[in-house]
Amino acid sequence: MSRDGTTRSLELYLRERKANIDKALDVYLPKTDTYPPAIFEATRYSVFAGGKRLRPILCVAAAEAVGGREEQVLPVACAIELIHTYSLIHDDLPAMDDDDFRRGRPTSHKVYGEGIAILAGDALLTEAFYLMSRADLMADVDADRRLMVINEVSRAAGCFGMVGGQVADLQSEGAAVDEETLHYIHVHKTAALISVSLRAGALLANAGSGDLQALTNYGRKIGLAFQIADDILDIESTREVLGKDTGSDEERRKMTYPALFGVERSRHKAGELVNGALVDLERCDERAWPLREIAAFILERKS
Amino acid sequence: MSRDGTTRSLELYLRERKANIDKALDVYLPKTDTYPPAIFEATRYSVFAGGKRLRPILCVAAAEAVGGREEQVLPVACAIELIHTYSLIHDDLPAMDDDDFRRGRPTSHKVYGEGIAILAGDALLTEAFYLMSRADLMADVDADRRLMVINEVSRAAGCFGMVGGQVADLQSEGAAVDEETLHYIHVHKTAALISVSLRAGALLANAGSGDLQALTNYGRKIGLAFQIADDILDIESTREVLGKDTGSDEERRKMTYPALFGVERSRHKAGELVNGALVDLERCDERAWPLREIAAFILERKS
Numbered sequence: 001m002s003r004d005g006t007t008r009s010l011e012l013y014l015r016e017r018k019a020n021i022d023k024a025l026d027v028y029l030p031k032t033d034t035y036p037p038a039i040f041e042a043t044r045y046s047v048f049a050g051g052k053r054l055r056p057i058l059c060v061a062a063a064e065a066v067g068g069r070e071e072q073v074l075p076v077a078c079a080i081e082l083i084h085t086y087s088l089i090h091d092d093l094p095a096m097d098d099d100d101f102r103r104g105r106p107t108s109h110k111v112y113g114e115g116i117a118i119l120a121g122d123a124l125l126t127e128a129f130y131l132m133s134r135a136d137l138m139a140d141v142d143a144d145r146r147l148m149v150i151n152e153v154s155r156a157a158g159c160f161g162m163v164g165g166q167v168a169d170l171q172s173e174g175a176a177v178d179e180e181t182l183h184y185i186h187v188h189k190t191a192a193l194i195s196v197s198l199r200a201g202a203l204l205a206n207a208g209s210g211d212l213q214a215l216t217n218y219g220r221k222i223g224l225a226f227q228i229a230d231d232i233l234d235i236e237s238t239r240e241v242l243g244k245d246t247g248s249d250e251e252r253r254k255m256t257y258p259a260l261f262g263v264e265r266s267r268h269k270a271g272e273l274v275n276g277a278l279v280d281l282e283r284c285d286e287r288a289w290p291l292r293e294i295a296a297f298i299l300e301r302k303s
Numbered sequence: 304m305s306r307d308g309t310t311r312s313l314e315l316y317l318r319e320r321k322a323n324i325d326k327a328l329d330v331y332l333p334k335t336d337t338y339p340p341a342i343f344e345a346t347r348y349s350v351f352a353g354g355k356r357l358r359p360i361l362c363v364a365a366a367e368a369v370g371g372r373e374e375q376v377l378p379v380a381c382a383i384e385l386i387h388t389y390s391l392i393h394d395d396l397p398a399m400d401d402d403d404f405r406r407g408r409p410t411s412h413k414v415y416g417e418g419i420a421i422l423a424g425d426a427l428l429t430e431a432f433y434l435m436s437r438a439d440l441m442a443d444v445d446a447d448r449r450l451m452v453i454n455e456v457s458r459a460a461g462c463f464g465m466v467g468g469q470v471a472d473l474q475s476e477g478a479a480v481d482e483e484t485l486h487y488i489h490v491h492k493t494a495a496l497i498s499v500s501l502r503a504g505a506l507l508a509n510a511g512s513g514d515l516q517a518l519t520n521y522g523r524k525i526g527l528a529f530q531i532a533d534d535i536l537d538i539e540s541t542r543e544v545l546g547k548d549t550g551s552d553e554e555r556r557k558m559t560y561p562a563l564f565g566v567e568r569s570r571h572k573a574g575e576l577v578n579g580a581l582v583d584l585e586r587c588d589e590r591a592w593p594l595r596e597i598a599a600f601i602l603e604r605k606s
Contacts, residue, residue: 030462035487039462039470090425095417114398115473118421122393122428123466129432130457133450143446144438150453151436158429159333159342163422167342170418184338 010293017057017070022048024074025081028131042112042120043127046085049103054226055194056081058294059201062215065288068205075137076149076200079128083157084193086124087166089117096170129154141204149200156196165189169254177255185255190230191223198291214280218291221277226298228270231256232263233301267299274299313596320360320373325351327377328384331434345415345423346430349388352406357529358497359384361597362504365518368591371508378440379452379503382431386460387496389427390469392420399473432457444507452503459499468492472557480558488558493533494526501594517583521594524580529601531573534559535566536604570602577602 025047032040056077063073092099092107093114100110109117131137132150155161165188172181198219202212235258257266277295281288328350335343359380366376395402395410396417403413412420434440435453458464468491475484501522505515538561560569580598584591 034462036467036470036474038474039466043462086425090421093418093421095421115396116470118393118396118398119466119470119473122389122424123462125425125428126457126461126466130454130461133454133457135447135451135454143450147436147446147449148438150432151438154429154433154436158433159337159346159426163342163426163429164339167339167419167422170422171339171341 008289010290010297013290013293014052014057017060018053020070020074021053021056021060021078021081025078028075028078029127038112038116039119039123042108042116043085043123045111046089046108046120047082047124049105051081051085051103053081054294055084055197058194058219058291059197061288061290061294062198062201062207062219063205064201065215065284065291066202066205066207066211067287068201068207072138072141073201073204075131075134076153076204077197079131080153080193080197080200082124082128082131083153083162086121086128087157087162087193089121089124091166093117096166125157138204145203145206149203152196152199152203156192161188161192161196165192172255175255177260179260182255182257182260186224186227186257187220190227191220194223194226195219210283214283215291218277218280218295221273221280222295222298225270225273225277225295228257228266228273229298229301231258232266232270235263270299311592313593313600316593316596317355317360320363321356323373323377324356324359324363324381324384328381331378331381332430341415341419342422342426345411345419346388346426348414349392349411349423350385350427352408354384354388354406356384357597358387358500361497361522361594362500364591364593364597365501365504365510365522366508367504368518368587368594369505369508369510369514370590371504371510375441375444376504376507378434378437379456379507380500382434383456383496383500383503385427385431385434386456386465389424389431390460390465390496392424392427394469396420399469428460441507448506448509452506455499455502455506459495464491464495464499468495475558478558480563482563485558485560485563489527489530489560490523493530494523497526497529498522513586517586518594521580521583521598524576524583525598525601528573528576528580528598531560531569531576532601532604534561535569535573538566573602 029044029047030040032044034040059073059077059080060070063069088102089108091097092102093109099107101107108120112120129150132146132153138146157163165185168181169185169189172185195216196219198215199212202215207215234256257269261269274295278292281292284291332347332350333343335347337343362376362380362383363373366372391405392411394400395405396412402410404410410420411423415423432453435449435456441449460466468488471484472488472492475488498519499522501518502515505518510518537559560572564572577598581595584595587594
């Protein structure tokens, strides 16, 4: 029971938030009857491929943790999901990780061909910035603050964030990678966007600097824990559960936490990060309960 | 001689503006000693490949035409050049136009491999939005107006602009294409970014709605004229002058204006567009002289 006496359930919270995000994405993304249809089909195919919507949910939960409302941040939350989706499409390409399946379905380039898959990624990345800069949405948020959010999200997505991480990842395949490089890859490829999801939600909800810093620290830690958990799942899960080829990291001699430290030490490391993230949230009140439960959930997830 | 008695020369104007834009790009883009170096090398390789900087120059010239200053618009002008460069890198990929040379040098994927080339494009597109949203630049421009510019640029770059045009172009290869489709491709793939370059410059310089509309119309027309001139050059120029394989459109059975209407009718069409663009500028005063001369220059250029 939460303080206000209502039963709180993370499962219910995640389901409701995901439903609202899916609905908003459907409204924001152009329909497939638009010309040229291939690009609208391809972008929707990947956006509505059954993602968990972790990043936009974290964005909304961060806003709520500091007293903001879901409607204030929904466009930015959805924009971050579009950026996440673009990165998956491009990462799956033959010239990158060369994956044929994602979430149990053929990847974009297997369905639409490489050219359209590259363009679908480009379109989603561009659409994210279009969405964040729309004047008809989030009119109650200060324009300077909205520019700041666009700036932070672009930083997290670019060379000093996801792109940098993917480059290091691509170049480390088959090579002997040290802990420092592995840390760089995980922090930039995964944790940067997760962390900025929380910052964006907090900034749009006018968080004070102390709360903003706490949510940033929480984000970095659960982002890293999430990636370690993902690497462990890649080894332990089966394709049926995960919806993509497993053991592919090992096959590709891709460097991962479990490969470097073994599964047990990796699990311990992820647990330490989650505990640290919970300490970061100590200054936040009861409204941060979903963030606390999501942190624990990261260690338990099976897909 | 211009009204104020100074000698005006388009050649000098273009050279000076290009120098300032090149200098600004060098300042804005991270150095190659940053980790991971491959991505910073690849982005700089394509950005500093000898481009004419037409789009950023148009952005600056539009601002000046309505009384603005170069410094006010330089970050956005450079951001538009980054978007143009990203589109060239991705268009040249084997899954798209499969071009080995651009501006006399091997294309990005020939030098860095396909994976890094895709990521270099992604990085430049993302960096463009980072640049346009930096709080330390253009501090004297109203935040709402800066959001509006980001919104317009992203629209021109996305599914309803460049990406849409490239999709239609990709799908029309080897197919019988009608005039309507060809027009769609040119308007979206080329004219959209050229037109928004002018709009962005004008918006940042607080242009009135009449001037803004005039510059928009001018941009659409010279954008289309530029593409027609480009298609004619592809047929008539030699590889030595142009720095890329010529006749490649024909070889690929790519639909172009000259292929559909012949060279003479295409040249006539481009001339009509330029004349129309000059009519659009009639409401502008002497400060629009570079825009007037650039329009004429588009028909005369040899590379």
